[in-house]
Amino acid sequence: xxxxxxxxxxxxxxxxxxxxxxxxxxxxxxxxxxxxxxxxxxxxxxxxxxxxxxxxxxxxxxxxxxxxxxxxxxxxxxxxxxxxxxxxxxxxxxxxxxxxxxxxxxxxxxxxxxxxxxxxxxxxxxxxxxxxxxxxxxxxxxxxxxxxxxxxxxxxxxxxxxxxxxxxxxxxxxxxxxxxxxxxxxxxxxxxxxxxxxxxxxxxxxxxxxxxxxxxxxxxxxxxxxxxxxxxxxxxxxxxxxxxxxxxxxxxxxxxxxxxxxxxxxxxxxxxxxxxxxxxxxxxx
Amino acid sequence: xxxxxxxxxxxxxxxxxxxxxxxxxxxxxxxxxxxxxxxxxxxxxxxxxxxxxxxxxxxxxxxxxxxxxxxxxxxxxxxxxxxxxxxxxxxxxxxxxxxxxxxxxxxxxxxxxxxxxxxxxxxxxxxxxxxxxxxxxxxxxxxxxxxxxxxxxxxxxxxxxxxxxxxxxxxxxxxxxxxxxxxxxxxxxxxxxxxxxxxxxxxxxxxxxxxxxxxxxxxxxxxxxxxxxxxxxxxxxxxxxxxxxxxxxxxxxxxxxxxxxxxxxxxxxxxxxxxxxxxxxxxxx
Numbered sequence: 001x002x003x004x005x006x007x008x009x010x011x012x013x014x015x016x017x018x019x020x021x022x023x024x025x026x027x028x029x030x031x032x033x034x035x036x037x038x039x040x041x042x043x044x045x046x047x048x049x050x051x052x053x054x055x056x057x058x059x060x061x062x063x064x065x066x067x068x069x070x071x072x073x074x075x076x077x078x079x080x081x082x083x084x085x086x087x088x089x090x091x092x093x094x095x096x097x098x099x100x101x102x103x104x105x106x107x108x109x110x111x112x113x114x115x116x117x118x119x120x121x122x123x124x125x126x127x128x129x130x131x132x133x134x135x136x137x138x139x140x141x142x143x144x145x146x147x148x149x150x151x152x153x154x155x156x157x158x159x160x161x162x163x164x165x166x167x168x169x170x171x172x173x174x175x176x177x178x179x180x181x182x183x184x185x186x187x188x189x190x191x192x193x194x195x196x197x198x199x200x201x202x203x204x205x206x207x208x209x210x211x212x213x214x215x216x217x218x219x220x221x222x223x224x225x226x227x228x229x230x231x232x233x234x235x236x237x238x239x240x241x242x243x244x245x246x247x248x249x250x251x252x253x254x255x256x257x258x259x260x261x262x263x264x265x266x267x268x269x270x271x272x273x274x275x276x277x278x279x280x281x282x283x284x285x
Numbered sequence: 286x287x288x289x290x291x292x293x294x295x296x297x298x299x300x301x302x303x304x305x306x307x308x309x310x311x312x313x314x315x316x317x318x319x320x321x322x323x324x325x326x327x328x329x330x331x332x333x334x335x336x337x338x339x340x341x342x343x344x345x346x347x348x349x350x351x352x353x354x355x356x357x358x359x360x361x362x363x364x365x366x367x368x369x370x371x372x373x374x375x376x377x378x379x380x381x382x383x384x385x386x387x388x389x390x391x392x393x394x395x396x397x398x399x400x401x402x403x404x405x406x407x408x409x410x411x412x413x414x415x416x417x418x419x420x421x422x423x424x425x426x427x428x429x430x431x432x433x434x435x436x437x438x439x440x441x442x443x444x445x446x447x448x449x450x451x452x453x454x455x456x457x458x459x460x461x462x463x464x465x466x467x468x469x470x471x472x473x474x475x476x477x478x479x480x481x482x483x484x485x486x487x488x489x490x491x492x493x494x495x496x497x498x499x500x501x502x503x504x505x506x507x508x509x510x511x512x513x514x515x516x517x518x519x520x521x522x523x524x525x526x527x528x529x530x531x532x533x534x535x536x537x538x539x540x541x542x543x544x545x546x547x548x549x550x551x552x553x554x555x556x557x558x559x560x561x562x563x564x565x566x567x568x569x570x
Contacts, residue, residue, distance in 0.1 A: 117495040137492050166492050179480045180494040184501040187476050190533045192559040193552065194526065195464045197533075207422050207451050209465040210402040214563055215503045216469040221560045224553035228546050235541055241479065242538045246531055248475045248482075253527045256520055261513050267478065268509035274477040275506045278499055 001026040004051060004062045006074060008032045008041040009226075010120060011091050012065030013128025016046045019061075021130055022160045029055060033070075040125040056081040061089070061153070068092040069229035072101045079107040087153045091116055093177065093226075094233040095141045095170035109147035112154045115139040115173065116163065117181075121221040133161040139177075141170045178237035183245060185219045185227060186238070192220035286311040289336060289347045291359060293317045293326040294511075295405060296376050297350030298413025301331045304346075306415055307445050314340060318355075325410040341366040346374070346438070353377040354514035357386045364392040372438045376401055378462065378511075379518040380426045380455040394432035397439045400424040400458065401448065402466075406506040418446040424462075426455045463522035468530060470504045470512060471523070477505035 003026050005016045016028045030047030032038050041047045056062065062078050064071055071092050078088055079102065088111045090098060099113050118136045120127070138158050143151060158165060168176070195217070231238055255264050288311050290301045301313045315332030317323050326332045341347065347363050349356055356377050363373055364387065373396045375383060384398050403421040405412070423443050428436060443450060453461070480502070516523055540549050 117493060119495065119497065121497070136495070139493065164492075176484070176493050179483050180498045183479070184476060184498045186534070186537060187472050188501055189553055189556050190530060190537055191469060191472050192556045193533050194468070194530045196556065196559065196562070198464050198526070198529065199461070207449075208402060208424065208461050209563075210421070211405065212504050213465045213469045215500045216473055217559050217563070218500045219497050220556050221563075222553075222557075224550045224557065227553055228550045231541055231549060232544070232546050235544075239538055239541055241483070242534060242541075244483065245475060245479045246534050246538070248478050249471070249527060249531050249534070252471060252475055253524055253531070256516055256524055256527075259517070259520075261517050264516060265509045265513045268474055268507075268512055271474050271477045271481065271505050272507075272509065274481065274502050277481075278494075278502070278506075 001060045002029060002058050003027070004029045004031060004056060004059045005047065006031040006062065006064045006078070007066035007070075008037050008046060008125045008128070009065060009123050010127040010132070011116065011118065012063060013041060013044075013046045013125045014118070014130070014132035015063050015065065015091075016041070017128055017130045018133065018161055019157075020045075029059075037125050041128075044125060044128070046125055046128055053077060053081060056086075057083060059083065059086045061087045061157075064088065064090040066092075067226050067229050068094045068097070068233050071098055075102055075111065076105055079105050079110060082107065082110060085149065086110055087112065087150050089114055089154055089157075093119070093181065093230050095139075095168075095173045097233045099142055099145075099170040103145075108145055110150055112143070112146045112150065113141040113170070114154075115141075115177070119181075121218050123223040123226060133158075133163050136163055137166055138163040139166050139168050139173055141168055141173055143167055174234050175237045178234055178241045182230060182234055182238050183241040185222060186231075186242060187245065188217050188219035189222075192217045286345045287314060287343050288312070289314045289316060289341060289344045290332065291316040291347065291349045291363070292351035292355075293322050293331060293410045293413070294350060294408050295412040295417070296401065296403065297348060298326060298329075298331045298410045299403070299415070299417035300348050300350065300376075301326070302413055302415045303418065303446055304442075305330075314344075322410050326413075329410060329413070331410055331413055338362060338366060341371075342368060344368065344371045346372045346442075349373065349375040351377075352511050352514050353379045353382070353518050356383055360387055360396065361390055364390050364395060367392065367395060370434065371395055372397065372435050374399055374439055374442075378404070378466065378515050380424075380453075380458045382518045384427055384430075384455040388430075393430055395435055397428070397431045397435065398426045398455070399439075400426075400462070404466075406503055408508040408511060418443075418448050421448055422451055423448040424451050424453050424458055426453055426458055428452055459519050460522045463519055463526045467515060467519055467523050468526040470507060471516075471527060472530065473502050473504035474507075477502045 005012045008030050028047045029049045029051035030041050038050045116138045290297045293315050313332045314334050314336035315326050323335045401423045
């Protein structure tokens, strides 16, 4: 079995590693625009062979794990080149733009549009590791547009990876993910920016910041090349979520300014229910 | 040696546990407004005896670990009742209001005003654990207002706890901590609020949120009784930091709305330097 992974970062590289563990007979081919990523991936035994798009005619599976703007160009190119029964899985953090871009492609039925909720603040081949997807949720969009035997292949893979599956429409995906993922990244990046701007003498941050700050700005370490196109593609939903976040912050600031501490207490108390929500999530990372 | 701990939560309880490990000859007395906390603390062997304020005449050390509004009342009361050579350590997350409130107390020289940067989102006696303070920073304010032998006793304790010491003025402390701690808590609480409001069907959050969201809203689990008075006491610095945070978020939203993705990329890239800043912090929690 020939498995091609396009984009050997955290997600693509971790999928490659899992594939090698799950299916020892598979040969994993790597395609990446960055030659040093390919070298690293080979040295780290994430991939068996470096390949290019012309080799896709021998592919059984193709995993596309590139930034979401690049995916809009790469996925049609992959669909052009694959054999008739190959499975193509795309794994980006936005789904509406991709599903729209390939809706009329003659090989649309070979593609499964997914979003495995398994990202971290780390990127590149060195971040890849076995078991990243275990217990995580994989969102699948427009399953009905994927051919049945292709669906079956993909669902077998996700089952072997021990992922939980959830089906959503692309727009609903983008809207929900704007709140529970994209907004978190912006809140974290802007918190980092605010503190860096203020604390011009970095020694102060070193010494005074604790684990709470570290947790809240963790996502500000994320890759700009990955995140800028996500903000672009999910512009409408992200600006809507940001508007509500800014409204809530502004209202909270006004409560403090007006010495209105009883509603502040109540607001903190009712937000504490996030505990129960988070207890329902299984984290393996 | 008689050690009194007033407020048996995460910080007070953890200090009590460390004291029992470090100084097996010490008897640890607990005072708490919440009788069930005292029962738990006794059952968990965090304290040896339940006590009250009238017992403070036999105290060698008193640790005051109560919400910052309560500290303004408790610390003068403690200073009224202690023997001449007793050490009183207060550990709240704001320092200016406390230092001002006790500046003219006749026993001011028995008190050391500190802020161990060791809090987490957990509270209550059950959260207490040995080793919480190891490697953490302890900020000491107005050391010159504490009598020299009392300073020595306290510094020996912090050294035994393996804490790093940093000296600051109360106002500088409150200003810096507004940025690296208090602001993080508000950004996290408001992120939790925004998502809870939006996702009225909680099942969606369960299924779609990943470890990134979990990390960013972790602090929204924090205790309202502890945090409301912190926001009140550090009102000026917190509203200033919130204003800058809201300004940065609004500017970022405008960049997205204007499809201005190059400055977005640059902003994310320059905020990535938080990596190096965080690498300088040693987290043991």
